Amino acid sequence: MRELEYVRATDVLGAVRAVAGRPQDAVFLAGGTNLVDHLKLGVASPGLVVDVTGLPLDELEEFDDARGTGLSIGANVRNSDLAAHPLVRRSFPAVARALLAGASGQIRNQATTGGNLLQRTRCVYFQDVSTPCNKREPGTGCSALDGYGRYNAVLGWTNDCVTTHPSDLAVALVALDATVVVVGPGGERRLPLHEMYRLPHGAPGQDTVLEPGALITSVELPREPVAARSTYRKVRDRASYAFALVSVAAALEVDAEKRVHDLRVAWGGVAHRPWRAERLERALVGRPLTEDAIAAALDEELQDARTTDQTAYKIPMLRGATTATLLDLLATGRPEEGTR
C-alpha cells in the first residue's frame, strides 16, 4: 500500500479543489466501506484521501421552490438514517426498501448516500488485482467475459466490460427520477441521476460521467404521487446480505379503469448502470395492467438483451420479478405491503 496523505475537508470547494488538483492520485473518503477495502486489495492506491464526512452535507429536508417540490438528501446522510426516515418510508418506499435490502446493519450505519451511488462494481476480477480487468486497468482485457460470469450484465454490455452496477439505492432513485447535485471545479450543477451513470462503451474504467474532483453534495427526489406507490424487489443467492442477481424498483399509478396512468421501472443487476426500463414503461402506459400486457412490454424492453450460458437464468428471473412486482403494486391497496 502506498503512503497515504489524509486531509479532513472543512469546506466543499476546498475538498473539490484538493481532489481535482491531483486527478489521478486523490480520492474522496466518506463512509469508507468500499474505499478502505479497495486500499487493502490494491484496487485503489491513492496518494491522498480527502475525508468529506465533516462537511455539512447531512441534512434531509423537504423543498418547495423553483425546483418543484421534493426531498433533498444530503450526500453524507447515512443509509440507515435515510431508510428509517418517516418521510422516505411514507413518500418514497422504494428508496427505503432498496436500502434495507442492501448490505448489513453495520454497513448501513457507515455508508453514505453519495458513497453508495459511487461504489464500484463487485465483479470478482475487478477486485482481484492479479487478473486482467479493463475497468481497473484499461486495455488489459476482461476476465469475466470467459470466466466466472454468473453476475454479469445482460443489457448494454460490451466485450470490454460485462459487469453490473452494485447499488440497490441507485436503482430506486433512478426509477423515481432523482437528480444529483454535483460540485466540480467549475461550480455546481444538477443532472438526472440516470444520466450520471454510463454504459461501458469506449471507456470501461469510467462508471459515471463525473470529472475528477466532482463531489455529489445532495440528491433530490421529486415529490410525485406515484413515488408513494413504489417498492423494490431484490433477488439474491441468500436471504440477506448479498448483492442482487436481479432487482426491480417500480412505481405504479392506475386510473379508475385500472389502466396504467404513471409507471416507473428500473432494474438492478443487469447492466453497467441502473437500467431504466423506458420501453416497458411506454408500452404499458394507458393500457390495463395484465400479465399478457406486461409480458409483451418485457419482450420490447429485452429485445436487445444478450445472455451467455452463465447469465441466461437472469432473463426469466427478471421477467418474473418484474411481473410479480407490478401485479403486487396493482393488487394491494397499500402497495408497499407484502411486496418485499
Place this chain on the structure above:
Amino acid sequence: MDAEITLTVDGKTRSVTVDTRTTLLDALRERLDVVSPKKGCDHGQCGSCTVLLDGRRHLTCLALAVAHDGAEVVTADGLAALADDGGDLHPVQEAFLRHDGYQCGYCTPGQVCSAVGVLAEAEQGWPSHATEGLDGEDPVDLTDDEVRERMSGNLCRCGAYAGIVAAVREAAGR
C-alpha cells in the same frame, strides 16, 4: 504519513500516533491492546470486528483510524458499563451465556456489540428488510425473522445461530 488521534475506548481516553493507512481495528488491537474486537475476514463480510462507534454498531476493519479521531468506541469489553445496572455483563452478554449463543467464541464480541445496536435500532422503530409495513414508528417487535435479518452482518462459523437468535430475543424482552 503519521497522525495523532485520540479515542475514548470503553470509557478511557487514549491517544496514539498511527500511520494514516491503519484501520480502526488495527489501531485498537495492535496499538492500544484492545483485543476484544476480532479480525475475521478484514473485508467487512463477517462482522467480528463490530464495535459501537459513537453509539452505533460499526465495522472497525472498514474504517481508517485517522478518520475517527475523537470518536467514542465501546467494545464488548465495555458493554457492561452501558447497561448501567452494576453487573459485570451487559444483559445481551448474559443472554448469550444462557442460550449458548456461541461455540468457539471468536465471533462473539462482534455478535454482542451488533446485538446491542440491533436493540437500540428496533427501539427507535427502524424497519428492516423483514419488516412487513414501513409505516409503523413504534418499537419493532423482534421476531425470529427480524433478528436473523438484522444480525445478518455477523457470521458464526460454528453455527450457533439458534442460540444467538434466542439470546437476542430474550435481551429484547420478547
